[in-house]
Amino acid sequence: MSTLNLPLSGFRIAVTSDRRSAELIEALERRGAEVTHAPLLKLAPLDDEALLVEQTRKLIELRPEAVIISTAYGLRRWFDSAEAAGLGHQLCQSMKAAKLFVRGAKAHGAVRALGFHAAGVAQDGTTAGLLPMLSHSIAGQAVAVQLHADSDHGLTQSLRDLGASRVLKVEPYRWLDTSSDQHLSSLIEGICAAHFDAITFTSAPSVHALFAAARTRNRHQALIRSLNERIAVATVGPVTAAPLQLAGVHGALVPERHRMGAMILQLVEHLSAMGTLSSPTVFGDCELRGRTLSLNDERCELTPAQTEILRCLLEAGGSVVSRDELGAVLPAVSSKHALDMTLSRLRRTLPHPDLITTVIKRGYRLNVEVARY
Structure with a gap:
């Protein structure tokens, strides 16, 4: 097939992901796009992708009666990973069936942003603040804990002491910040000048990293304007799209099936129709x-x-x-x-x-x- 007839021929697309970026880039280039790779965040080398996916699968199978959310960042990253692995819908169903106990206001905001209701929130923002409300709630029940960073700060043992029949730990990934890299400055200027026809996001932390870097360079408003008026924004799911919407970026593409393949197909359809x-x-x-x-x-x-x-x-x-x-x-x-x-x-x-x-x-x-x- 002539490159003129490929569905993305003539379009320039920025890919911001690190994980699975080669797969995404290959899929876009195979359809004729010219791709610029500018990862906004990189996974810390000690993190194990398979571990979090396996922990998510275990939680879905376990159907815990209670889930403890420690951090907003960890919760968002957890759902980003679940969406990318095709487990987003199942994880949502498990969370809706459980009582959610949240450590602090920021995490509570993330819970509400995902459409969930918290059964209890530690107003002091500490793990210890969760324990009184759990003391008469989890005896004989299975409990899942989204860990804060790489430590449970004794929470796992405390839950067992309160009578939990099983405690499942979920350990979201840590990211390496690349905000000072020259390639990020080039990406921001390219977005502001509409050098791209589309940009893809597969995680909410990447969106946050882009906005933070744009603010430090005094380009945040210009970037938002360009994303709204001149560049198609493709996301892998609603969790990834949420910070874009909160920042005032309207019309981000969100596929019904929260997977990378669905994102690509939706972007092809959008550019073919609108671009x-x-x-x-x-x-x-x-x-x-x-x-x-x-x-x-x-x-x-x-x-x-x-x-x-x-x-x-x-x-x-x-x-x-x-x-x-x-x-x-x-x-x-x-x-x-x-x-x-x-x-x-x-x-x-x-x-x-x-x-x-x-x-x-x-x-x-x-x-x-x-x-x-």
């Missing part, structure tokens, strides 16, 4: 996919500014677009002269410079088969 524009012209069929223009199967690569101009003209379908309207889609263009230069370079880049026609004193239009004034 591709086409029109018949006097020079043949013109198609814009991402920043790649094809005219009768002849391709050329456009800059982000050139893409915005051509997209505006394609959407007009041959109608005249004024200079002011073109300037409005290019917030970085600060003068009419700069707009003229961008248009001039665009024409030189196109297979046929006359694909864009100047309408004196009115603006510009695409040179379609039948011009509409």
